[in-house]
Amino acid sequence: MIETSQKKLSGPIIRLHPNDNIVVARIDMTIGTEVPSENMTCKSQVPAGYKIAARKILKGEPILKYAVTVGFANTDIEPGYMVHSHNTDFREFDRDYAHASEFKPVDMIPENERATFQGYVRANGRVGTRNFVGILSTVNCSATVVNKIAAWFTPERLKDYPNVDGVVAFSHSIGCGMEMTGEPMQLLRRTMAGYATHPNLAGALIIGLGCERNQLKGLMEQENLSEDSNLHTFIMQESGGTTKTIQAGIEAVMAMLPKANSVKRETVSAAHLSVGLQCGGSDGFSSITANPALGAAIDILARHGGTGILSETPEIYGVEHTLTRRAASREIGEKLIERIRWWKDEYSVGRDVQINGQVSPGNQVGGLANIFEKSLGSSMKGGTGPLMAVYKYAEPVTTKGFVFMDTPGFDPVSATGQIAGGANLVAFTTGRGSMFGSKPAPCIKLATNTPMYQRLTDDMDINCGEILDGTVTLQEMGQRIFELFLRIASGEQSKSEELGLGDYEFVPWQIGIMS
Amino acid sequence: MIETSQKKLSGPIIRLHPNDNIVVARIDMTIGTEVPSENMTCKSQVPAGYKIAARKILKGEPILKYAVTVGFANTDIEPGYMVHSHNTDFREFDRDYAHASEFKPVDMIPENERATFQGYVRANGRVGTRNFVGILSTVNCSATVVNKIAAWFTPERLKDYPNVDGVVAFSHSIGCGMEMTGEPMQLLRRTMAGYATHPNLAGALIIGLGCERNQLKGLMEQENLSEDSNLHTFIMQESGGTTKTIQAGIEAVMAMLPKANSVKRETVSAAHLSVGLQCGGSDGFSSITANPALGAAIDILARHGGTGILSETPEIYGVEHTLTRRAASREIGEKLIERIRWWKDEYSVGRDVQINGQVSPGNQVGGLANIFEKSLGSSMKGGTGPLMAVYKYAEPVTTKGFVFMDTPGFDPVSATGQIAGGANLVAFTTGRGSMFGSKPAPCIKLATNTPMYQRLTDDMDINCGEILDGTVTLQEMGQRIFELFLRIASGEQSKSEELGLGDYEFVPWQIGIMS
Ligand SMILES: [Ca+2]
Ligand SMILES: [Ca+2]
Ligand SMILES: [Ca+2]
Ligand SMILES: [Ca+2]
Ligand SMILES: [Ca+2]
Structure with missing residues (x-):
């Protein structure tokens, strides 16, 4: 799925998938910048992380990123022009759930060869x-x-x-x-x-x-x-x-x-690791660096028998069909769709919240045009493996592999559900710079870009911006994150632990009313 | 309105109003206890704080407490029998709001004679x-x-x-x-x-x-x-x-x-006092001791130019007509009714909360049969004076005298709204024993009964159970509370301040959804 996963990035743009009609600016681009790899010349001032039309996109045509529809052109867009909320419509469209149609079991590592940690x-x-x-x-x-x-x-x-x-x-x-x-x-x-x-x-x-x-x-x-x-x-x-x-x-x-x-502490299999996946303060790089790199780490963890818990239901809305297709059964896929139906048809009706179309202030500045695009990025934290189970908020997570838990997108509430479900580690990607930390499960934070990592170095555990800088591949970063999982699980302090965070982050989902 | 306000209680029962068809047990009563003042013999085991029929009440007749309907007999009830949820129906009935019909301005104390505190x-x-x-x-x-x-x-x-x-x-x-x-x-x-x-x-x-x-x-x-x-x-x-x-x-x-x-600190008029009124963990004595005694203190405070803020909308539901009649204008009364309409018709529809009929576990044990009876007691904290204004949650309270602010009944959320509105003191009545405290406005706690006061003496500031014990009248207790207001406002530490409470009680009303 991720074209760039094995090769280091270079040049002014990033092509995410051969079928995409957009590319992403790797650096701030000025009008007239030549992009030989796309046979295209840049026609807008495009900040790093924002999208550029790689070919002519006709009015009404879907905008394809990672080969997934993230919006529709609301006008004809010539190659080289920026693609953002000004020329993209956000509207509902039919998504074929095709439950379990793309299910592929994980290629498990034999038990006696699996990684270990001190637990x-x-x-x-x-x-x-x-x-x-x-x-x-x-x-x-x-x-x-x-x-x-x-x-x-x-x-x-x-x-x-x-x-x-x-x-x-x-x-x-x-x-x-x-x-x-x-x-x-x-x-x-x-x-x-x-x-x-x-x-x-x-x-x-x-x-x-x-x-x-x-x-x-x-x-x-x-x-x-x-x-x-x-x-x-x-x-x-x-x-x-x-x-x-x-x-x-x-x-x-x-x-x-x-x-x-x-x-x-004693030596135990990595199969005992259960990682709650979080993102907050996403930006245009989240879907290119930290989220797919975390997903690569979860793909590795799943092969070692461990668990990755994707959550934040409003932040997978729009790309749920990419999950249902990977589900291990129709029932698992349908359980996910039922959760989304509840959010859309019951819980959020008439509310000014993300699932109804509006991304947070921090996201808009970061180059994310709409919630479909944000969701595409968010869902990458879960990796590319099969979806093995769907849980309600705070239910005990007993199935191994890549699973989903229904939670809000709000970080402390989401992480609280995952930890209640048994997550013994939290991995949090951020573009704008979250300062989250949790107890009793430690939290590691993954920066999407190098400038933020350097600005907030006391808070960030790992710099996925290196992918963008072209010094490391996505796969290498995934391996690095997986190894950090094992070290933190064995007792090494994360940045947020050194800072003493986690005493104000237990926030159970208040799903009813305050009366 | 309160028959007992000027005389000390004695004997086994308390008559709250000449028109009532019930009286309240002052002590635990056994079958056969004679009640000469009512020309009645007790026919049930009646725990202190529970109601007894003072005359025959026919099926369908309203149960009158403080001359206010708190339910309807669901069977014929003979004199001397306990009146509680087993023989009382809770149902909606028309309440004549009669806006401003009983408005009577406060008999103000001249400015130069008013009480003062050090503020x-x-x-x-x-x-x-x-x-x-x-x-x-x-x-x-x-x-x-x-x-x-x-x-x-x-x-x-x-x-x-x-x-x-x-x-x-x-x-x-x-x-x-x-x-x-x-x-x-x-x-x-x-x-x-x-x-x-x-x-x-x-x-x-x-x-x-x-x-x-x-x-x-x-x-x-x-x-x-x-x-x-x-x-x-x-x-x-x-x-x-x-x-x-x-x-x-x-x-x-x-x-x-x-x-x-x-x-x-300098000497200022008591007119600068603004007291947020709270109750939590109410019992059968709340409406006989602490709540009307706090109301008596608020009546005194209003005469000195100060402000008392009644809140907890679900806990005045059922007796709102006793407030609209005292409103200074039809507009003020209608504003209150609109808030109640919103609670009933919008916010709480289909929710298992008190305004829809169910009192909290602690209240039922305490002898409160239903929410109307609880509301009757709760509303007494505001005293007997005219209703001068109605505010939405956390709006700045600028009108002096007895006012109402729409808040939930949940203590920290309600007090947060009042303090945001400018309350510089909180007065909290409790029967079961709340351990509430607030910052930056100090909170005093008023026990409704002596056994609880003695059990939780580190937490309680004043024992309104003395009214029940017959050692002090309601009016005397009101004066004592008013004087405590002035001392606490001047810097004397309340019990909850000595205990260091108030760091976890800032809880803004989350009125929307968590997404
Ligand atoms: Ca989030
Ligand atoms: Ca907390
Ligand atoms: Ca309360
Ligand atoms: Ca309560
Ligand atoms: Ca707090």
């Missing part, structure tokens, strides 16, 4: 990449308490527990004033349970106020949770209030620490 | 009760940065600035992945502006990521904000990333501190 093997066989103690609130009313318990465990107080990565609070703004039954409450409880039992936690506390709609008892029942040495619960109204609950919580964590500290 | 008079004439520096995030993506800046300013580092109450972060979980235009974004921006310019702040920073939907520029334009010595802004993508923005923010706050520290 924490839990009693239930799941594998962690970090070793935290987590403290969750059922409701905003217990947020201060869970945060104060976590804050008490300073590095100084944890110095006798070197194998514990920290005590971390997962508070949120909901849990009461919300719908008591149905998906809004079920989703919140799924999300909380996914964190409380995450392999990156050695143990957890869950703390409620007492009178909230998200009753602790209901949470435990729905999610089949029970108190044991790794999971304790408190209700503030029964524990004597704020101060006494904080004290009780500190004591409970103290009692957990020796056991939490006793676990050791 | 911070700002350059624009508004008066603060605290003196913080605030740091706001435009989007979840800058949450870590604003919190890390605030956390840097430990008491040790602030010790040369004794008049500064602290540096506080106001981060939230939204700002991107949301509707870009219309009420969802306008509301968020109103809320942020209300905090950034709050009289309890000496100065503020606003920090954005750069590519978010809630663009800093759009925020500043919509809210007519501009940078000056009291308001600085940063965009992380332009400031070199996480670490550099934190450093720049710390330096900006450092530069603000000398001026922030130079302000001194």
Whole structure:
């Protein structure tokens, strides 16, 4: 699919696919620049990352990028002219889902030859990449308490527990004033349970106020949770209030620490890696550098038996047919289409959001004309392999390989769903420069372009802009990312971990109303 | 309206209004308890706070509490039997709004005789009760940065600035992945502006990521904000990333501190007090003790020229006609009814939330049969005076006296709207035991019953259970609360301030979808 994957880029433009009628400016181009490879002369001032007509495109003709329709010419466009929102229409068109028609099983690497990392093997066989103690609130009313318990465990107080990565609070703004039954409450409880039992936690506390709609008892029942040495619960109204609950919580964590500290990293197969795929602040290079490079890494990971979770449903809308065709079965494809139908026909009706046609301010500046083009780029994070499963938000991800989870595009909400589903690593591509970081799954950030990487070097883990600079191929970058996965999973700190991010990024999808 | 307001309670029951067909158990009552004042014998086991039929109530007859209909008998009920959800129907009925028909202006205390407190008079004439520096995030993506800046300013580092109450972060979980235009974004921006310019702040920073939907520029334009010595802004993508923005923010706050520290408290009229009224975890005593006592305090405050802001629209639904009748004009009454119509006919359609009939788990246990009864109690926090204005969420409250602001019932979201509107104090009644606290406006908590007060004494500021115990009248408690307002406004720490609450309670109403 990706013409450039094995060769280093050079020259003023990038041709993404032989069938495309556009090419992408690799550098800022001035009027009159000759493009011998396309037998074309540039007729517009075209900023790097923007599209140029490679041949005459007639009014009404589809604009083809990576051989996928990303819009329609709203006028005749001569070769050499810039192609952007001024001469492109965004409109719905029939996409043939052709479920499973292009399914091709992954060429798996034999188990004994697979890559490994140093992970924490839990009693239930799941594998962690970090070793935290987590403290969750059922409701905003217990947020201060869970945060104060976590804050008490300073590095100084944890110095006798070197194998514990920290005590971390997962508070949120909901849990009461919300719908008591149905998906809004079920989703919140799924999300909380996914964190409380995450392999990156050695143990957890869950703390409620007492009178909230998200009753602790209901949470435990729905999610089949029970108190044991790794999971304790408190209700503030029964524990004597704020101060006494904080004290009780500190004591409970103290009692957990020796056991939490006793676990050791051991060599495990890369098959235990589950990577949540994110993008935020995309630009015109996302689809050329970081996203397909991350996709190349996921293709490699899938061959080693691991899992890549693509999400952000509004950001695959328009190219869902490229996923359904790769689905392992019609059912998997149809599950994806049902999620999109819900977004379009129920959830987003009449709302001024991306799935209805408007990309974010940062994206427009970055050269993305419309949401189809953004979606094309976003979907590349998942690689080119078969789609093995589709999950609802925060459902446990149990199928290996390339899978999809329905989440919003908003980064913290999307990553929270993936981590709740079991992702033990997050890989985040960004063009404008996201500063995201997550706990308990560490997050690595992949820059799409070199100038941003250099500007925000404290925040970026890897510079996929090198692909654009012509110093490395897409395939080489994919391998480099895969190797970074293994190192970070084994305990190397990512940039966002060094910066201490992740304490404000637990944001369960509030899918109902606040009342 | 409140029969018991001037006399101490005694005996097994409480008669709330001469016209009521129910009375309320003051203590747990056993079968056979004689009630001479009602010429009735108790025929059920009735827990304290629950209702008892004072005379025979025929099937279909309204249940009258405070002379307001809170339900309909679904069977004939003999005197002495408990009246609760098992024999009460909850159904819609016509309520005559009779706009402004019972309007009676407040009997104002002459300006020179009004109570005073020690407040911070700002350059624009508004008066603060605290003196913080605030740091706001435009989007979840800058949450870590604003919190890390605030956390840097430990008491040790602030010790040369004794008049500064602290540096506080106001981060939230939204700002991107949301509707870009219309009420969802306008509301968020109103809320942020209300905090950034709050009289309890000496100065503020606003920090954005750069590519978010809630663009800093759009925020500043919509809210007519501009940078000056009291308001600085940063965009992380332009400031070199996480670490550099934190450093720049710390330096900006450092530069603000000398001026922030130079302000001194001075004597001002109680007319500058604006109290946000909250309840959470209500019980059967809320409507007998804490809520009407808080209402009595608001009646006093209104006579001194101050403001009380009633909110929580779902929690006045069913008794809105008691407010429209007291409205100062038909327009004010109609504005309230329009808000309720929007909740019922648009926002909450098909949702499992309180306005559609279901009270929270904590409320049902507390003896509240249905939402009308809960609403009756909730509305009493506003007192008995005329309704002077109705505001949308987070709109600046500029009218004095008793006013209403449309908010959800969920405590942090409701209080955030009131504080954004200018509330410089929050008064919170609770039966089950809320642990709420807010910044930059301090919050006092009023217990409805003595056992809870004693159980959660570290969290409760005042025990309105004394009314039930018969040691103080409602009017005396109202005066005591009013005097606490003045002391807390003058700098005395509330319980929730001593506990350090308020760092997780800034929760703007997410009124749109997360996408
Ligand atoms: Ca949080
Ligand atoms: Ca995203
Ligand atoms: Ca409330
Ligand atoms: Ca509540
Ligand atoms: Ca917050």
